Amino acid sequence: AQSVTQPxxxxxxxxxxxxxxxxxxxxxxxPYLFWYVQSPGQGLQxxxxxxxxxxxxxxxxxxxxxxxxxxxxxxxxxxxVHWSDAAEYFCAVAPGFQKLVFGTGTRxxxxx
Amino acid sequence: xxxVIQSPRHEVTEMGQEVTLRCKPISGHDYLFWYRQTMMRxxxxxxxxxxxxxxxxxxxxxxxxSAKMPNAxxxxxxxxxxxPRDSAVYFCASSGTSGGARYNEQFFGPGTRLTxx
Numbered sequence: 001a002q003s004v005t006q007p008x009x010x011x012x013x014x015x016x017x018x019x020x021x022x023x024x025x026x027x028x029x030x031p032y033l034f035w036y037v038q039s040p041g042q043g044l045q046x047x048x049x050x051x052x053x054x055x056x057x058x059x060x061x062x063x064x065x066x067x068x069x070x071x072x073x074x075x076x077x078x079x080x081v082h083w084s085d086a087a088e089y090f091c092a093v094a095p096g097f098q099k100l101v102f103g104t105g106t107r108x109x110x111x112x
Numbered sequence: 113x114x115x116v117i118q119s120p121r122h123e124v125t126e127m128g129q130e131v132t133l134r135c136k137p138i139s140g141h142d143y144l145f146w147y148r149q150t151m152m153r154x155x156x157x158x159x160x161x162x163x164x165x166x167x168x169x170x171x172x173x174x175x176x177x178s179a180k181m182p183n184a185x186x187x188x189x190x191x192x193x194x195x196p197r198d199s200a201v202y203f204c205a206s207s208g209t210s211g212g213a214r215y216n217e218q219f220f221g222p223g224t225r226l227t228x229x
Contacts (some may be wrong), residue, residue, distance in 0.1 A: 043220030
């Protein structure tokens with residue numbers, strides 16, 4: 001079955017430091033991949049998506065992600081983290097028409 | 113647009129009671145999704161509709177759960193009778209199709225936090 005794995009439950013990063021959140025997917029065909037962010041008490045917001053083409057995709061809030069087929073990965077990055085980035089981040093794959101399967105999430109903590 | 117609207121935002125009820133969660137999708141969107149989020153199971157798709165018709169309800173946990181979409185601007189998720197293990201945050205999301213694309217961005221509501229005592 002199609003799935004995504006986020007191996008890190010929690011990550012703590014100092015403000016201003018770079019960030020990389022890991023995501024590995026399991027999918028037979030070309031996957032549609034996504035990163036969503038959930039701030040406390042809020043719904044999910046789409047950060048970026050990959051459908052095809054350039055493997056480095058840019059998203060909102062200064063985030064980017066790189067699709068690596070050889071590693072079945074779609075890691076999220078940001079060069080300099082701000083305190084407002086503290087949230088939970090979800091990787092997701094679209095295995096079928098209009099459906100999403102989410103990973104378990106990574107909670108990002110930003111230290112001063 | 114106001115975005116996806118869910119009500120109530122918080123619901124506390126006792127075991128055995130009926131619970132109804134409500135969702136108003138973004139105007140013009142023709143897909144509507146219900147998700148459940150728990151610490152143990154993460155974010156799970158329960159059911160989704162297209163043009164008010166249920167397309168896939170394979171994620172509905174059991175017969176105590178039912179969902180309806182009587183029109184394009186309103187959907188309900190009902191739990192009857194409720195149990196403590198139903199305690200979770202329930203999200204509604206909607207999306208609009210464009211040109212038959214395989215996937216269109218889903219916009220999420222703020223969620224309903226359900227506590228069953």
